[in-house]
Amino acid sequence: MGEIMIQFNSTITGPLRHVNYFEKHIAGSEGNVAIGVKRLGIDSAVLTAVGEDEFGKNILMILKAEGVNTSLVKIDDSHPTGIYFIQRGYPIPEHVEVIYYRKDSAFNYLTEEDIKGEFFEDINLFHTSGISLSLSEKVRKACERALGICLDNEITVSFDTNIRRKLLKSRKEAIEKLKPFLENSRIIFTGKGDLEFIFGSEIENVEKAAEKFLKEYCKNCEILVIKMGANGSMAWNGKNWYRQSSFKVNVVDEVGAGDAFDAAFLACYLKEEDIQNCLKMGSVAGALVTTTRGDYEAFPGEEEIHAFLNGVHGKEHLR
């Protein structure tokens, strides 16, 4: 469950006022996850809303082409599809900035009443993220209703903290809004930056911080995954910590890497593979999607994962 938007990805570096050409993609964290798991053979559906407009049609067209079930997508004739821009290398070189135009978008008007019990029949896992909880009050309540239905039906809830500083003003606000999902999710993905935001201070020992996070906020969590970009990833299953290095690739666009990681990890989890392998697949997918512009385009299927691991980006390129 989450917002899928149109992404206008700058083709050059510099301030947007001087950018004349953009690449158009569809993007949005939870939608990226739905596409990713489907590419790895797991059926998925997205619970979202788009406007009754060309961009909404674009999103539906791509989701359908990817084989993602779109029957739960609400088409809103009063609000537009959300959009955002990616500005590159300015004002911080090597850095991308995400600029949203989504305040009044269709997804923000999704309500509790839109979330029906029957949407959750026959599903094994529900995934959303902190982005959805940071948008409108309406949509946050809709997410909480979805959570309630999942808990009543013993559906595994997976949650990525996905803290977006442009959407959350303070640590207090983040904790308040994320709390129900932190408390009730069985699988939680987070990152060092998100933990720093939640604790309000810099973290030196990620393991210790993660254990504190589990103890203070995540009482039903069975698997905690910490993504650390180029510094690898780690996962805790209640007994042990597992670690995975990241794969070195030429990064073109890092936006979407975390979602690719989640998708590949979840696909492996749903196939009951061991946690170490889930981390490894997450790392491959996370690395691969950074090699092209757009969030999900380079997300691998099984075949591409094997090709990647056997090919030039193999073991010798492990950091």
Ligand code: KDG
């Ligand atoms: O994870 C990638 C997303 O952050 C990006 O596609 C935009 O979903 C997005 C958001 O809300 O920031």
